[in-house]
Amino acid sequence: MSDTEKLIDLLKNKSKLVAMLAPSFPIMYDSVKIISKLRVLGFEKVVEVSVGAKETNRQLGEFIKANPEKRLITSPCASFVRFIRTKHPEYVQYLALNIDSPMTATAKIVAEKYPGYQPVFIGPCIVKKLEASQDHPELNILVLTYKELEEVFKQMNVNTESLSSMTDFDLSEASTRMYPTDGGLADSSGVRNIIGDEAVRVVSGYKNCEAALTEFQNNPKIKLLDILFCEGGCINGPGITSPLSIEDRKKKIVEYT
Numbered sequence: 001m002s003d004t005e006k007l008i009d010l011l012k013n014k015s016k017l018v019a020m021l022a023p024s025f026p027i028m029y030d031s032v033k034i035i036s037k038l039r040v041l042g043f044e045k046v047v048e049v050s051v052g053a054k055e056t057n058r059q060l061g062e063f064i065k066a067n068p069e070k071r072l073i074t075s076p077c078a079s080f081v082r083f084i085r086t087k088h089p090e091y092v093q094y095l096a097l098n099i100d101s102p103m104t105a106t107a108k109i110v111a112e113k114y115p116g117y118q119p120v121f122i123g124p125c126i127v128k129k130l131e132a133s134q135d136h137p138e139l140n141i142l143v144l145t146y147k148e149l150e151e152v153f154k155q156m157n158v159n160t161e162s163l164s165s166m167t168d169f170d171l172s173e174a175s176t177r178m179y180p181t182d183g184g185l186a187d188s189s190g191v192r193n194i195i196g197d198e199a200v201r202v203v204s205g206y207k208n209c210e211a212a213l214t215e216f217q218n219n220p221k222i223k224l225l226d227i228l229f230c231e232g233g234c235i236n237g238p239g240i241t242s243p244l245s246i247e248d249r250k251k252k253i254v255e256y257t
């Protein structure tokens with residue numbers, strides 16, 4: 001059964017569902033309309049994954065303060081984590097895998113606030129499906145891309161005219177809404193204030209990953225490598241359908257933030 005079919009099944013069975021909307025959503029959707037549409041579809045709760053991103057930042061800040069000498073590579077990018085595990089296992093030691101990604105942090109918050117609800121992550125990334133199923137099966141997260149969500153709207157006959165009056169998020173967080181852009185983690189977490197600007201390196205794009213690792217290896221002054229596999233960050237993830245350029249996608253996120 002595909003993930004699209006799984007969600008349709010859950011909706012038809014009137015399961016208690018929480019939509020966890022990734023912070024790249026403004027590229028595809030107006031916030032009021034998408035919250036409303038998800039509620040009409042059958043989600044009782046709709047939360048922003050930027051809530052979990054704040055928790056990711058908190059954990060990262062605490063870890064860096066407690067381990068000032070440790071050099072780290074960020075781990076929210078599921079593709080980059082897999083790239084390291086399969087192609088460069090010698091760097092696994094630097095991956096900050098003890099720190100929750102925004103998706104897993106949000107799922108933990110949701111499990112506490114809304115026990116008994118099925119968490120459904122909706123975002124730009126197909127590899128998040130592997131992060132959920134392989135790294136955190138205990139959180140039972142169903143992962144759909146925006147493209148797959150569109151398919152569900154189509155199959156369940158939910159159109160833009162079907163508006164709910166509940167157009168606010170159940171949980172939201174503004175401080176981490178830039179997370180899906182390259183450098184969003186470094187900029188919103190305050191790590192630059194802890195370890196200094198020169199100790200932070202921001203990189204995005206799979207073509208730049210090898211060079212970034214070589215630089216990280218050769219330059220011990222780099223204490224934090226904030227890296228995302230898609231060029232420009234998750235705003236350019238494969239699960240997004242948009243004619244906009246990377247720059248224009250970034251503008252959309254800035255406007256929403």
Ligand code: SF4
Pocket residue numbers: 076077078079080124125126127128228229230233234235236237238
């Ligand atoms: S940068 Fe791309 S591959 Fe990495 S988490 Fe974001 S969308 Fe997925």
